[in-house]
Amino acid sequence: MGLYIGLDWASTTHAVCVLDDQGQIRARFDVPHSAAGMATLRMRLGRVGDPATLPIAIERPSGLVVDTLVAAGFPVIPIHPNVVKASRPRYRAAASKSDPQDAFLLADLLRTDGHRFRPLRPPSDATRALRALVRGRDDLVATRVALANQLRALLESFWPGAAAIFAEIDSPIALAFLTRYPTPQSAAHLGEKRLAAFLARHGYCGRRSAATLLARLRTAPVGQTGESEAEAKGDLVRSLAATLEPLVAQLQRLTAAVAHAVATHPDGPLVMAFPRAGHVNAAQILAELGDERTRFPSDAQLAAEAGVAPVTYASGKHRGVGFRWACNKRLRLALTCFANNSRHSSPWAAAVYQRARARGCAHPHAVRILARAWVRVLWRCWQSHTPYDPCRHRAAKAMLDAA
Numbered sequence: 001m002g003l004y005i006g007l008d009w010a011s012t013t014h015a016v017c018v019l020d021d022q023g024q025i026r027a028r029f030d031v032p033h034s035a036a037g038m039a040t041l042r043m044r045l046g047r048v049g050d051p052a053t054l055p056i057a058i059e060r061p062s063g064l065v066v067d068t069l070v071a072a073g074f075p076v077i078p079i080h081p082n083v084v085k086a087s088r089p090r091y092r093a094a095a096s097k098s099d100p101q102d103a104f105l106l107a108d109l110l111r112t113d114g115h116r117f118r119p120l121r122p123p124s125d126a127t128r129a130l131r132a133l134v135r136g137r138d139d140l141v142a143t144r145v146a147l148a149n150q151l152r153a154l155l156e157s158f159w160p161g162a163a164a165i166f167a168e169i170d171s172p173i174a175l176a177f178l179t180r181y182p183t184p185q186s187a188a189h190l191g192e193k194r195l196a197a198f199l200a201r202h203g204y205c206g207r208r209s210a211a212t213l214l215a216r217l218r219t220a221p222v223g224q225t226g227e228s229e230a231e232a233k234g235d236l237v238r239s240l241a242a243t244l245e246p247l248v249a250q251l252q253r254l255t256a257a258v259a260h261a262v263a264t265h266p267d268g269p270l271v272m273a274f275p276r277a278g279h280v281n282a283a284q285i286l287a288e289l290g291d292e293r294t295r296f297p298s299d300a301q302l303a304a305e306a307g308v309a310p311v312t313y314a315s316g317k318h319r320g321v322g323f324r325w326a327c328n329k330r331l332r333l334a335l336t337c338f339a340n341n342s343r344h345s346s347p348w349a350a351a352v353y354q355r356a357r358a359r360g361c362a363h364p365h366a367v368r369i370l371a372r373a374w375v376r377v378l379w380r381c382w383q384s385h386t387p388y389d390p391c392r393h394r395a396a397k398a399m400l401d402a403a
Contacts, residue, residue, distance in 0.1 A: 005056040006106030008099045009065050017103035038068045057106040076120040123290045130261045134287040137254045151240040158233050159184050161220030176202045178241045183234035258283045273387035276341035284334035299379035307332035308371040339371035348396035
């Protein structure tokens with residue numbers, strides 16, 4: 001007799017439901033999200049049967065609960081929340097919802113449609129480490145961009161010249177300048193010699209002279225704020241600069257760690273061999289791609305997961321093609337970034353992009369078309385453990401021979 005388990009996870013309590021082949025409830029219980037709760041979960045499920053024969057459906061592919069179940073030997077089957085949401089009308093007439101009900105729904109989906117879902121195969125420790133570094137860095141980059149935008153908007157409101165003097169508002173020299181001169185009044189007596197001394201003291205390596213930078217500062221529009229308001233906004237400028245400065249430094253350290261991790265990963269050289277993939281972008285692709293080859297049996301499935309293949313809607317005489325919203329957005333961003341960079345180095349990639357633009361596609365659409373073309377090549381290299389070689393890429397080689 002087969003048994004099927006559904007687990008509805010939460011931040012404090014997890015609901016568990018065990019069904020048999022006939023859909024009858026054999027056990028139903030809750031466990032707290034704690035060390036004792038995880039031990040109870042393993043113990044109670046172990047009483048039901050051999051862990052290797054007890055598939056567990058859950059709405060997430062990662063997390064402490066999933067790690068606990070995998071380590072205990074249970075087959076874990078992740079089911080997308082959208083699938084669960086679409087299945088709820090099969091089990092209810094009213095719009096009710098509860099955690100025990102969702103646990104039952106997951107178990108019954110596993111019983112009736114288990115052949116449609118793929119068991120979770122956790123990535124290697126090296127891939128998990130790379131994924132943690134890459135995703136953490138990406139989140140910190142988003143935080144840095146948000147703070148930099150906030151700082152720029154603040155300066156534009158009362159001192160536009162300080163936002164224009166340096167190219168990047170979150171560069172070390174710009175942050176040092178704003179810490180020393182947070183208001184127009186504090187820079188009222190700033191001259192060319194004093195600015196040159198400031199730049200030399202902070203090791204400024206830009207190609208702009210002190211006179212040019214000072215001209216940017218002085219020719220910008222003048223704010224019309226009062227003295228008290230300017231002081232208040234100056235305090236905000238100091239706070240944002242003090243927040244950004246260590247964040248930028250830590251991002252540089254994390255970037256170096258990501259570059260080292262992808263270089264030492266078994267599949268790192270494979271992805272870095274692609275044109276203009278670099279270290280960080282290659283790490284972003286590899287972190288989302290993983291190292292479990294059976295996860296994507298075809299390049300079409302990889303393209304769908306990455307969101308670079310459109311969605312087709314067809315019914316009778318009607319047929320439409322739309323943008324794919326449901327996908328791994330981190331993977332899509334990594335692949336489209338790589339595709340956009342690759343066209344500046346690969347003649348084949350540039351030709352694919354230009355043909356798409358000639359058909360009337362906008363830049364983002366053309367980049368996704370190019371990314372879809374690269375996915376075919378990436379999937380083949382990934383499956384065969386072979387680094388990319390343009391001489392073995394027939395389309396690219398034909399263009400090189402023709403040139």
